[in-house]
Amino acid sequence: MPKETFFHLSKEKQQRIMKAAKKEFSRAPLGEASIAQIIKDAEIPRGSFYQYFEDKEDLYFYYFKSMHRNARQELQVAMEQANGNLFDGFELYFSKMVNEVLQGPNAAFYQNLFMHMDYRSFHKVAPPFDRSHPSNHPSHRKMQDEEWQAFYDIVDLSLLKLKNQEELKILVKLLMHVVFSTVAEGYRQMLTGDKKIDTEKIETEFRLKLNWLKSGAAKEITEKNE
Structure with missing residues (x-):
C-alpha cells in the first residue's frame, strides 16, 4: 500500500501518478518497468516517488487493486x-x-x-x-x-x-x-x-x-x- 503522504496529495496529482503507472505497467511487466518513465510521465521528482511508495512493486500492486476487481x-x-x-x-x-x-x-x-x-x-x-x-x-x-x-x-x-x-x-x-x-x-x-x-x-x-x-x-x- 502507498505511504500516508500519497493520500495527502490532491486527487489530480494522485490520478496523474496512477495514469503514469497504467501507461508504464501496460508497456512492460513489473521486472522491466521503469520508475524513471513513471516519474517523467507523472511529472514528479524521483525523491517524491519514494515519499509516496516503497518501490515500484508497491505502486504496481496498488494500481492492480485500484482497478476495483473484487x-x-x-x-x-x-x-x-x-x-x-x-x-x-x-x-x-x-x-x-x-x-x-x-x-x-x-x-x-x-x-x-x-x-x-x-x-x-x-x-x-x-x-x-x-x-x-x-x-x-x-x-x-x-x-x-x-x-x-x-x-x-x-x-x-x-x-x-x-x-x-x-x-x-x-x-x-x-x-x-x-x-x-x-x-x-x-x-x-x-x-x-x-x-x-x-x-x-x-x-x-x-x-x-x-x-x-x-x-x-x-x-x-x-x-x-x-
Missing part, C-alpha cells in the same frame, strides 16, 4: 447463481472475467501480469483464500475471514468428495490456479498465432479442465477375464 465478491455472486455448485460457479465466474481481462480497457496490463506471473505475484493478486494471506491490520483480517466464510458457506459440500472446509479451501485455490493459467495460455496463443484472442476457445479449454478435475481424466482399468 474476485472474492465476483466468485460469491457466481456461486449464488450456480446454487452452490462449485464447478458451475467457477465456470460462470471465468466466463464473466475472461472478456474483461483479455479484451477490456486494462488488457495490456493484464497481459503483462499473467504472462510473467510467478508464485509470489499469484499470491499478491489472487483472492486471499484463508488466514495465511498476509494482512497488516487485525480488523481487516477479521473482515476478510468473515467475507470468505460467507463464500464458503454458499458452496454445497454435499456435491463434493471433500471431508471438510479446509479441503474446500485447497480445491478453491487449485481452481483459481487453473483460471490464471488458462488466461495466460490465451495470451500465449495470441502471441504465437492469430493476433485476435479467441475467447470462445479459451472458455472451452477452461471447461475441459474443469471436467477433468470434476470427473477425472484417467480411464478405469478393468481386469480381463482369461
